[in-house]
Amino acid sequence: KQEVTQIPAALSVPEGENLVLNCSFTDSAIYNLQWFRQDPGKGLTSLLLIQSSQREQTSGRLNASLDKSSGRSTLYIAASQPGDSATYLCAVLPVSSGSARQLTFGSGTQLTVLP
Amino acid sequence: NAGVTQTPKFRVLKTGQSMTLLCAQDMNHEYMYWYRQDPGMGLRLIHYSVGEGTTAKGEVPDGYNVSRLKKQNFLLGLESAAPSQTSVYFCASSPRTRLYEQYFGPGTRLTVT
Numbered sequence: 001k002q003e004v005t006q007i008p009a010a011l012s013v014p015e016g017e018n019l020v021l022n023c024s025f026t027d028s029a030i031y032n033l034q035w036f037r038q039d040p041g042k043g044l045t046s047l048l049l050i051q052s053s054q055r056e057q058t059s060g061r062l063n064a065s066l067d068k069s070s071g072r073s074t075l076y077i078a079a080s081q082p083g084d085s086a087t088y089l090c091a092v093l094p095v096s097s098g099s100a101r102q103l104t105f106g107s108g109t110q111l112t113v114l115p
Numbered sequence: 116n117a118g119v120t121q122t123p124k125f126r127v128l129k130t131g132q133s134m135t136l137l138c139a140q141d142m143n144h145e146y147m148y149w150y151r152q153d154p155g156m157g158l159r160l161i162h163y164s165v166g167e168g169t170t171a172k173g174e175v176p177d178g179y180n181v182s183r184l185k186k187q188n189f190l191l192g193l194e195s196a197a198p199s200q201t202s203v204y205f206c207a208s209s210p211r212t213r214l215y216e217q218y219f220g221p222g223t224r225l226t227v228t
Contacts, residue, residue, distance in 0.1 A: 004157060032215050043119070043205060043219035044158075089157065093215055101146065101214040102173060105157030 002027045002094045006106035013080055014114050021075040021109045023090030028068045035064050035075050036089040038108065044089060048075070080113045087111070117141055119220035121206050127226045128196045136191040136223050138206030144218070145211040147189040148173075149181060151202040152222075158205060164189055165211075196227045 003026045013019050023033070032051045036044040048057045048064040050073070056065040063076040077084055087110045091103040122137045138147065145166050150158040160173030162181040170181045178200060180192045189208075193200060206220040 009155070034215070041221070043221045044207075044217075045219075046216070049215060091157070101209070102148075102160050102163070103158075103217065105159075107155055107157045 002030075002092060002096065002104045004090055004092055004104050004106035006088075006090055006109050008109060009107065010110040010112075012112040012114060015080060015082060017080050017113075018076070018078050019080055019111075021077070021088050021090075021111070023073040023075070023106055025071045025073075025090075025092050025104070027094060027096070028071055029095040030068065031093040031095060033064075033066055033073050033090065033092045034103070035062075035073075036091060038087040038089055047088075077111075080111075082113045082115050085111055085113050119206055119208055119218050121204075121220040121223050123223060124221065125224050127228065128193075129228055130197060132196050133192070133194050134196065134225075135193075136204055136206075136225075138189045138191070138208075138220060139187055140189075140206075140208040140218070141187060142208060142210070142218065143186070144208035145186070146209040146214060147183065148207040148209075148217065149179070149189065149191045150205045150207065151175065152205060153202050161191065161204075196225075198227045201225060201227045 034049045035047045050066040061078040087108045089108045090106040119140045148163045149161040164170045164183040167186040182190045204223045207217040
C-alpha cells in the first residue's frame with residue numbers, strides 16, 4: 001500500500017529565507033505527484049503537478065522536484081513571505097489506484113513565515 | 116462559476132443523530148470524491164463516484180453512505196453519527212479526461228459529541 005510521508009510536520013522561518021519541504025513515498029509506481037496548499041478553513045489548491053516522466057516543475061518562487069526511483073520529492077520556496085504561511089500537502093496518484101484515481105496524501109507540513 | 120461548494124460549513128451533532136453533507140460542482144465534472152481529514156493525517160478517501168448514478172467505496176467507507184442522483188451533486192450521509200466521525204470533510208471533483216486535476220471544496224467541519 002502506498003504511503004506518503006512529509007517531514008517536518010511544522011516549520012517556522014523568518015521572512016526572506018529560502019526553504020525546502022520534503023515528501024517521500026513508498027511505491028515508485030505513480031502517475032504523478034502534486035503539491036497542494038491548504039489555508040485554514042479553506043480547501044486545497046494545487047500548486048504544482050509533476051508527471052512521472054518529469055524531474056521538476058516551476059511556478060514563480062516555487063520549484064518542485066521528483067526523484068521517482070528514490071521515492072522523494074521536494075518543494076523549494078524562494079524568498080519566503082508571510083503570505084506563504086499555510087499547510088503544504090504532497091499527494092501521489094498511484095498506478096494501483098485503478099478506476100478511483102485515488103490520490104494518496106501526506107499529512108502535510110505547516111509552514112509559518114515570520115515577518 | 117462557483118467551482119465546488121459544500122453545505123454546511125460547520126455542524127455539531129450528538130451521537131446517534133443523522134445528517135447529510137451536500138457537495139455541488141458547476142464544472143460538469145464526471146468524477147466526484149468525499150475525503151475526511153483528521154489531525155496529523157492526510158486526506159483519506161471515503162467514497163467516490165465516476166458518474167451520475169454510480170458510487171464506490173474508498174479507503175474508509177464504514178459509517179457513511181453516498182448518492183449521486185444528479186451529475187452536479189454528491190451527497191454524503193451519516194446515518195448514526197459517532198464521535199470517531201468528528202473530522203473535516205472535503206469534497207472534490209475531476210474531469211474524466213484529466214483525473215489528476217482535483218478541485219476541492221472549502222470543507223465541512225463536523226463535530227460529534
